[in-house]
Amino acid sequence: MEKDQKNYKILIVEDNEGDFILVEDFLLEHMGQVEFTQAKNFQDLKNIMEIPQSPDQGFYDIVLLDLTLPDKSGKELIDATNEIGISAPIIVLSGYADLGFAIKSLSLGMSDYLIKENISSLGLYKSILYNIERFKFIQTLHESEKRYSELFHSSPIPMWVYDRDTMKFLDINRAAIEQYGYSFEEFLAMTIKQIRPQEDIPGMHNFEADNSNDKYFFQGVFKHEKKNGEIIHVDIQSNIIYYNGKKAEVILANDITERLNHIEAIEKQNEKLREIAWKQSHVVRAPLARMLSLIHLISDKTIPNEEKNVMLDHVIQSANELDEIIRDIVNISQQIIPKQINN
Amino acid sequence: MALHTLIVDDDPVILLIMKKLLEKSDFDSSPLFFENGLTALNHLKENYVLNDRYVVMLDINMPVMNGWEFLAELEKFADATNTFVFVVSSSIDETDVQKANSNQYVLRYLSKPVYTDTLISLKEMLDVKREKSEKKVSG
Numbered sequence: 292m293e294k295d296q297k298n299y300k301i302l303i304v305e306d307n308e309g310d311f312i313l314v315e316d317f318l319l320e321h322m323g324q325v326e327f328t329q330a331k332n333f334q335d336l337k338n339i340m341e342i343p344q345s346p347d348q349g350f351y352d353i354v355l356l357d358l359t360l361p362d363k364s365g366k367e368l369i370d371a372t373n374e375i376g377i378s379a380p381i382i383v384l385s386g387y388a389d390l391g392f393a394i395k396s397l398s399l400g401m402s403d404y405l406i407k408e409n410i411s412s413l414g415l416y417k418s419i420l421y422n423i424e425r426f427k428f429i430q431t432l433h434e435s436e437k438r439y440s441e442l443f444h445s446s447p448i449p450m451w452v453y454d455r456d457t458m459k460f461l462d463i464n465r466a467a468i469e470q471y472g473y474s475f476e477e478f479l480a481m482t483i484k485q486i487r488p489q490e491d492i493p494g495m496h497n498f499e500a501d502n503s504n505d506k507y508f509f510q511g512v513f514k515h516e517k518k519n520g521e522i523i524h525v526d527i528q529s530n531i532i533y534y535n536g537k538k539a540e541v542i543l544a545n546d547i548t549e550r551l552n553h554i555e556a557i558e559k560q561n562e563k564l565r566e567i568a569w570k571q572s573h574v575v576r577a578p579l580a581r582m583l584s585l586i587h588l589i590s591d592k593t594i595p596n597e598e599k600n601v602m603l604d605h606v607i608q609s610a611n612e613l614d615e616i617i618r619d620i621v622n623i624s625q626q627i628i629p630k631q632i633n634n
Numbered sequence: 635m636a637l638h639t640l641i642v643d644d645d646p647v648i649l650l651i652m653k654k655l656l657e658k659s660d661f662d663s664s665p666l667f668f669e670n671g672l673t674a675l676n677h678l679k680e681n682y683v684l685n686d687r688y689v690v691m692l693d694i695n696m697p698v699m700n701g702w703e704f705l706a707e708l709e710k711f712a713d714a715t716n717t718f719v720f721v722v723s724s725s726i727d728e729t730d731v732q733k734a735n736s737n738q739y740v741l742r743y744l745s746k747p748v749y750t751d752t753l754i755s756l757k758e759m760l761d762v763k764r765e766k767s768e769k770k771v772s773g
Contacts, residue, residue, distance in 0.1 A: 569727075573695060576724040577645070580746030584651045587749055594654070605647045 294323040301419070302339070302351040304330040305384070306361050310407065314355060314384075314415065321416040333363040333371060340375050351379045353419050356401075358385040358393065365392060369399050380426035382418060384410075402426060449525075449544045451478070452534050458482035461534055470546060472518035483542075488516045515544065523548045563627050567620055574616050578609035585609070636686045637760075639665040642674040642704070643693040643722070652691060652748070659753035662689075671699030675707050687716045689760065690739075694723040694730065705737050714738045715767065720756060722748060 299322055305311045311329055318325055328351070330336040336356075343349040354377060358364060363371055372381065380402035385393040393404040402422045405415065443450060449467035453460050463478040471478075471486060484492055491514055509529045514522055528543040585602045588594060639662035641652045649667045656662050668674035671692075678688065694701035701721060708717065719739040723730060724746040734743040741759065744752060 572727040572730075573725045576726060576746070580724040581645065581647055581651070583747035584655075584749070585647070587747065588651065588654055591658070593658075605650075609647070 295321055295416075296323045298324045298326070299353075299419075300326045300328070300351045302328045302330060302336075302354045302379075304333075304336050304354065304360065305357045306331050307357070310357070310384075314410070317410065317412040317415050318419075320412045332360045333368060336372070337375060340377060351377075352423055354379050354381045356381050356383050358383055358389050358396075365389070366399070369396055369401065373400055380422040382422060449546070450542060451544075452532065452539050452541050453483050454534075455531075455538045455540055458484060461537070461539055467544065470517070470523075470544070471515070477518075486515045486517075488514050488522055512547065524551050560627050563623055567623055570616070570620055570623075575613065575620070578612040578616070582606050582609045582613070637662065638681075638686060638688050640668060640674050640678065640688065640690045641665050642668045642671060642690060642696070642701075644669050644696040645693070648693070648746075655748060655750055655753055659750045659757065661753045661757050670696045671701060671704030671707075675699065675704055678708075679711060682711060684713060684716060687760075687764070688712070688718065690717070690719045691722050692719050694721060694725060694734075702733070705739060708739055712739070718760065718763075720744055722746060 301318065303311055303314055305314070315327055318327075328339065330339055340349050356368075356372065358368065360368060369383075381400075383393055383396045383401045383404040384407055385404060386407050390406065393406070396404055402425070403418055405418060443462070444464045446464055447466055449464065449470040451460055451463040451467050459482050460478045463475055468475060468478070473481070510527065512524055512526050515525050516522055523546050525544040526547045528545075529540050532539055532541050534541075585606045589599050589602050589606070639656065641649055641656075643649055643652070646669075653665065653667070656665050666677065668677065674690065674692075678690075682688070692701045692704060699707075701723070705719065708719075717739055718741050719737070721734040721740055721743045723743070726745050731743045731745075734740045742756070
């Protein structure tokens, strides 16, 4: 079998010189380009990781950790090692005597364990490769989870995730905390019913029933109640997701209260404008048309003067009527203008 | 084949004006006046005969029964071949104009003020209509 020619940087934490050389020899059988570093005790390991002597010191592809060191061993050693925060997979080397604890070390964050008496050259090589690859994969997964979590938490639109069975909030972003006034912890102790106005809750059951057919996407406008009791109108968009193994829904809640108020104000203005338009066409023209007809007749030479005098009275009456109607319209118009200034 | 002219308007000044204009234009010297749709409708119902001709000058905005309601009631007994309606309104609202023009009895929508000339041209219009229908009967 040809040697692996990739570059490896391996840190061996081993006080026993014989064991160190053995591991080194095993690895050199399969790897052509290895750079070994030895730490002889825990303090040594800590120094290498925390006070690097060269820029690339402190970065290793893998760490082999003997469970029994002169200054620390067993659980104490692992806890202290975890505290350093080494960003490389760690393989525990242990004797038969410590087998039980070696297995347990996996649950404490160690990547793998090997029994010294059983180590073979190929077994060690395979374990190192396997753990390097697995570590890389887990790292990528963590990064992607972190990226999505950041997208969620820093989104300017209020968002949350809730459990579809219990209705409880599972996660809430900063914008939602700001919008509703509840803290993250308060939210976690609440169900989504608690941000709906009391009178809307009975109707909610229908909405849930409608939604139980697992529609992938939902959108609608709802009334929500803030912690301070203020009612807001929100445009809700939701999607079904699986959150920590639970069937959940992610919700986007955009506050559109201001927009709706604005539309309502405009509609009220339009109503007034329609009223004015109707008056212009139906009411204003009545006395005006009457006046035009009367003037038309008054200018007719064949009509006797007594009759014209009566008509003239009617002209004056119509003119007064028209004056009153115009004042009325001006009044309605003024009801619109101050509103525009206020808004 | 007598021609009856009915003026329907709640404004007494308009009735006075219409009376003068009908006289001057030779349209009709003895028109009948009604202050709302209902009184006009009742008169028409009692006196309606198929052999006579009826011209209604109809205002739209009136109390008791307005012009639209009057037109709807007309459908129950009057024939559009001898009953002609001129809607005479001060409204220049396009929706009113369209609504009136789509009615079978309405010959024309007239927006006030109405002048002598207008009535003369309406009279000619009615005369042409009569000649046509007489030709049809004789032919």
